[in-house]
């Protein structure tokens with residue numbers, strides 16, 4: 001009996017080993033299949049989102065087609081379309097209709113921006129109305145004289161920035177940019193490009209603030225495609241986390257995590273001073289007041305010298321245009337009177353219309369954005385004073401015009417305090 005059992009066990013063992021082996025093989029096969037499936041799915045999703053998001057070459061094709069047909073012209077056209085010396089590099093777009101690429105143009109490093117298809121207007125009046133591509137280069141029409149075009153530019157700017165004493169200077173500035181080959185004459189293709197560019201808030205701001213330090217320079221254009229100076233570091237602070245993780249992290253923890261990888265305090269102070277200077281540039285600038293309607297860390301960056309640079313100017317809007325847009329707006333609650341992330345007015349419940357006065361000036365928003373950033377690591381001897389000043393800055397209410405004295409006092413105090421502290425350090 002025992003012998004029978006042993007021989008049975010002998011017979012059974014190879015069978016067991018075999019079964020175990022094929023089970024392992026099945027498991028191995030299953031997991032390899034799963035890995036291949038998941039990775040090809042990831043590759044597919046990445047690829048399809050890349051092709052949907054990154055359509056720079058389509059943009060180039062459309063623009064160059066218009067350039068070759070003589071519809072548009074500009075300083076970047078021949079490099080982009082004939083000589084191939086303006087390259088589209090890495091795709092940075094986060095929305096399909098707003099193409100953003102790093103670019104190299106001879107020795108220049110820049111960022112190429114191109115609006116595609118049905119364009120989302122950031123214009124206040126049009127308020128995110130899609131604009132058809134076919135209408136893009138329809139103005140000025142054939143036969144429009146240079147004088148007529150100058151008038152068009154003048155009235156457009158008047159509607160945008162309001163009645164300004166030196167509006168003609170601004171119009172001349174725009175016209176000098178439009179004359180891309182600097183031959184003293186604006187051709188119809190140049191005028192069409194300039195008109196399309198003028199509709200873009202960011203370009204208008206770049207032209208207005210072209211002599212200032214804190215806005216990227218406009219390096220060139222072709223139609224509504226333009227090349228801007230590249231900002232080296234494109235966010236002031238903040239960690240990018242997968243959205244699943246984002247959901248689980250409490251907001252307090254998230255805020256302190258955002259401040260983990262930031263430059264040394266004197267460098268942060270220099271960046272903050274840069275932001276204060278930008279606030280000064282756009283408030284009572286040469287062509288009126290502008291409102292910063294999206295003051296968040298991702299819309300500002302800095303270069304290697306830690307000079308602050310605005311990255312995204314699409315939501316910096318003329319106060320005159322903002323007031324005009326708010327005047328007609330119907331509202332039931334204050335939340336109906338908001339433009340961008342943070343330009344708001346209050347709702348007049350008797351008339352059910354938005355009021356035209358902004359609730360907070362740019363300076364208060366700048367202080368709010370950088371409070372934690374600048375207080376973290378601040379030297380003990382300035383910390384208390386700095387905190388006090390930041391709180392009075394954040395408490396500023398109304399438009400900068402209404403409390404001009406207090407506004408400039410707080411701005412100057414903050415700048416002086418920070419400069420005094422960093423002027424002797426090598427980081428400044």
Ligand SMILES: Nc1ncnc2c1ncn2[C@@H]1O[C@H](COP(=O)(O)OP(=O)(O)OP(=O)(O)O)[C@@H](O)[C@H]1O
Nearest residue numbers: 092093094098100111216228229230231234311312
């Ligand atoms: N002048 C610039 N230099 C360097 N990077 C830039 C410049 N302008 C834009 N970028 C980068 O290009 C990317 C896309 O910018 P874009 O403003 O189109 O999208 P976004 O900021 O992600 O979204 P949103 O539409 O809300 O502004 C961003 O990562 C931005 O930092």
Ligand SMILES: [Mg+2]
Nearest residue numbers: 298299311312
């Ligand atoms: Mg942006």
